[in-house]
Amino acid sequence: MKMKWSLIFEISTALMLARFKQTAIAAVGVLFSITMFVALLGFMNGLNTMLDGLVLNRTPHIRFYNEIKPNPNQPIDQKGEFAGAWNVIRSIKPSTSRLAIHNASKIIQDLEEDPRVLGVSRKISSQVFFNVGTIDLTGLVNGIDVEKETQLFAFSDYVTAGNLEELVQNNTIILGKGLADRMLADIGDVVQVTTSQGNRIQLKVVGYYQSGLGDFDNANSFASITTVQKMLGEPPSFITDIQVKLKNLDLAPPMARELETIYEIDADDIQTVNAQFETGTQIRSLISYAVGITLLVVSGFGIYNILNMMIYEKLDTIAILKAIGFSGSDVNRIFITIALSIGLVGGTLGLLFGFLACLGIDQVPFETEALPTIKTFPVDYNPKYYLIGGIFSIITTYLAGYFPAKKASGVDPVDIIRGK
Amino acid sequence: MNQKAQSVLQAEDIDKYFFSPVKNQVLKKVSFTINRGEFVSVVGKSGCGKSTLLYILSTMDTDYQGKLHLDQELITGKPHDYLARIRNEKIGFVFQFHYLLNEFSVLENILIPGLKLGKYSREELEHRAMEKLKIFEMEEHALKKAYQLSGGQKQRVAIARALINDPLLIMGDEPTGNLDKKNSDIVFNKFKELAEEFNQTMLIVTHDPEFAAGTSRIIEMEDGRVIKS
Numbered sequence: 001m002k003m004k005w006s007l008i009f010e011i012s013t014a015l016m017l018a019r020f021k022q023t024a025i026a027a028v029g030v031l032f033s034i035t036m037f038v039a040l041l042g043f044m045n046g047l048n049t050m051l052d053g054l055v056l057n058r059t060p061h062i063r064f065y066n067e068i069k070p071n072p073n074q075p076i077d078q079k080g081e082f083a084g085a086w087n088v089i090r091s092i093k094p095s096t097s098r099l100a101i102h103n104a105s106k107i108i109q110d111l112e113e114d115p116r117v118l119g120v121s122r123k124i125s126s127q128v129f130f131n132v133g134t135i136d137l138t139g140l141v142n143g144i145d146v147e148k149e150t151q152l153f154a155f156s157d158y159v160t161a162g163n164l165e166e167l168v169q170n171n172t173i174i175l176g177k178g179l180a181d182r183m184l185a186d187i188g189d190v191v192q193v194t195t196s197q198g199n200r201i202q203l204k205v206v207g208y209y210q211s212g213l214g215d216f217d218n219a220n221s222f223a224s225i226t227t228v229q230k231m232l233g234e235p236p237s238f239i240t241d242i243q244v245k246l247k248n249l250d251l252a253p254p255m256a257r258e259l260e261t262i263y264e265i266d267a268d269d270i271q272t273v274n275a276q277f278e279t280g281t282q283i284r285s286l287i288s289y290a291v292g293i294t295l296l297v298v299s300g301f302g303i304y305n306i307l308n309m310m311i312y313e314k315l316d317t318i319a320i321l322k323a324i325g326f327s328g329s330d331v332n333r334i335f336i337t338i339a340l341s342i343g344l345v346g347g348t349l350g351l352l353f354g355f356l357a358c359l360g361i362d363q364v365p366f367e368t369e370a371l372p373t374i375k376t377f378p379v380d381y382n383p384k385y386y387l388i389g390g391i392f393s394i395i396t397t398y399l400a401g402y403f404p405a406k407k408a409s410g411v412d413p414v415d416i417i418r419g420k
Numbered sequence: 421m422n423q424k425a426q427s428v429l430q431a432e433d434i435d436k437y438f439f440s441p442v443k444n445q446v447l448k449k450v451s452f453t454i455n456r457g458e459f460v461s462v463v464g465k466s467g468c469g470k471s472t473l474l475y476i477l478s479t480m481d482t483d484y485q486g487k488l489h490l491d492q493e494l495i496t497g498k499p500h501d502y503l504a505r506i507r508n509e510k511i512g513f514v515f516q517f518h519y520l521l522n523e524f525s526v527l528e529n530i531l532i533p534g535l536k537l538g539k540y541s542r543e544e545l546e547h548r549a550m551e552k553l554k555i556f557e558m559e560e561h562a563l564k565k566a567y568q569l570s571g572g573q574k575q576r577v578a579i580a581r582a583l584i585n586d587p588l589l590i591m592g593d594e595p596t597g598n599l600d601k602k603n604s605d606i607v608f609n610k611f612k613e614l615a616e617e618f619n620q621t622m623l624i625v626t627h628d629p630e631f632a633a634g635t636s637r638i639i640e641m642e643d644g645r646v647i648k649s
Contacts, residue, residue, distance in 0.1 A: 004536070004538060006535075007532070007535045007536060010528075010535075011532070014521075014523040014524055014528075015523060017523070018522070018523040317521050317522075317523065320515075320520075320521055321521070321532075322480070322504065323478070323480060323507065323513050323515070324507065324508065324513060324532065324533045324536070324581070325504050325505065325506075325507040325508020325509070325533055325536055325537070326504060326508075326536060327500060327501040327504035327505070328500055328501070328504075329501060330504070330536075412480075413480050414475045414480050414481045417475075417515055417517075417593070418471060418475070
């Protein structure tokens with residue numbers, strides 16, 4: 001059996017060498033399509049990852065907070081005699097419950113011990129006015145745990161100027177780029193902030209923050225948690241948001257629902273908040289797969305044509321092989337081997353060239369105001385695409401070889417030999 | 421019994437029809453036996469069915485009625501893969517036009533049926549192939565590509581290839597039909613040598629009376645029947 005295969009390889013090789021040009025063209029077809037497939041998917045997914053990263057990277061997978069809303073359990077509902085009745089109450093006001101998360105340190109401790117959780121970061125969101133001369137600009141100061149925020153949500157990537165470390169000091173602030181431009185605040189300047197309670201505080205600008213989302217950068221700024229607590233006159237236990245990053249993003253919705261009830265707190269998960277990003281990513285991937293696979297199918301037709309032609313030209317050879325004792329299945333194997341060799345060589349080189357193309361794309365400068373962290377086109381080198389490309393090159397060439405090989409195996413040697 | 425034990429090929433009432441363009445019986449109850457060591461020629465006018473008969477005997481054409489025994493084994497109705505193995509092992513072919521595989525060297529052409537059979541190692545087969553080439557005085561051409569040879573040389577190599585697996589029977593379809601007088605004499609002499617020196621059983625279809633006259637037995641056909649065997 002081993003001998004037989006080596007003989008089949010030998011014959012296949014000889015047939016391919018005899019028609020080297022055509023064989024090479026078929027292989028180049030596969031090479032081209034695999035190269036395009038890998039480059040396209042690498043580039044597309046690089047872009048996808050980057051665009052998603054714009055929002056998803058710095059969005060917590062689950063965010064816990066207290067929402068200001070009317071108490072769903074109004075006193076009249078608690079009165080037994082009105083239970084089941086249709087109670088109409090007008091002008092309900094939101095309850096005066098605090099924005100602060102009750103018993104936050106215990107919740108954080110719990111979350112940090114949860115094996116599904118990658119990390120937890122505290123945050124305070126505070127509406128403020130930036131006083132610029134006689135004008136007040138509304139804005140948001142986010143009190144963050146600088147170290148955790150950087151580690152979990154790539155905060156440092158978006159600080160485009162200034163020094164992030166200085167944010168740890170009291171009374172320092174990093175301004176959104178749009179906000180800083182409006183206030184004409186340079187790094188080192190001091191800006192005055194008024195809180196909604198009326199407290200005034202002076203903060204030193206130590207950096208600019210640029211997310212790539214203009215609206216966001218026009219309103220947001222960042223300070224350390226202690227700075228914001230002091231600004232608001234709140235104790236060190238005061239926080240308004242707990243941000244959680246999970247090991248597996250897909251667990252976010254069920255976990256949010258689960259923990260919401262346990263901690264009696266509002267919880268948003270990333271999928272619900274950013275559903276549109278998921279959809280966009282999926283559709284872009286789908287399009288690139290469709291284009292890639294179309295390319296492969298087209299090259300498959302190329303192989304089909306070339307093998308058909310080869311079989312037509314080599315009818316004599318097939319007839320002689322059959323006459324000297326090669327069975328139909330041997331002939332079939334010979335042509336399948338040819339098809340697979342074309343696929344294997346073209347596919348392997350295609351993967352290599354695809355990788356090189358990705359390296360090339362990776363070098364193309366791509367600078368835009370909106371994306372401060374991106375200097376060249378983003379490329380995803382995920383081995384998955386190479387694996388899919390490789391497998392598809394083999395499958396399509398096999399299918400392209402299947403029918404011609406079947407035809408060859410059915411050649412009747414008597415017809416050919418007598419026909420002359 | 422002794423007679424039967426020596427039979428290499430036995431045809432029993434072979435009928436064959438062509439259906440296109442009209443139904444036409446080309447072989448009518450053809451029966452004969454070929455014994456070991458015989459050098460048989462099949463002669464007859466063009467269109468008498470001798471080539472058709474040869475392809476049935478060769479196991480390549482399976483569309484016939486009647487029974488065919490090769491090496492005392494009934495091979496009628498056997499699957500195609502099995503027949504291919506029998507052709508490889510027991511039958512050597514020499515054709516009129518289709519000599520060699522042009523993609524390969526002379527030596528490789530001879531090796532291929534041997535490699536296919538897989539009975540000997542490649543080194544042994546190469547040695548055997550060279551021996552066969554020596555019989556035909558072609559050993560100095562062993563490494564040439566097949567298409568670099570002349571017609572007569574190709575045919576000699578084709579006979580050498582037919583011999584590589586020490587077949588029970590060599591079949592030829594007008595092996596000298598496409599050769600000039602000189603080459604056809606060379607080829608004929610080689611056949612004769614095989615018959616005399618190696619006692620090789622051979623069945624050759626020919627329309628060359630000179631060739632037929634040199635064989636040990638002539639089967640004459642006319643209009644699909646054997647009229648003299």
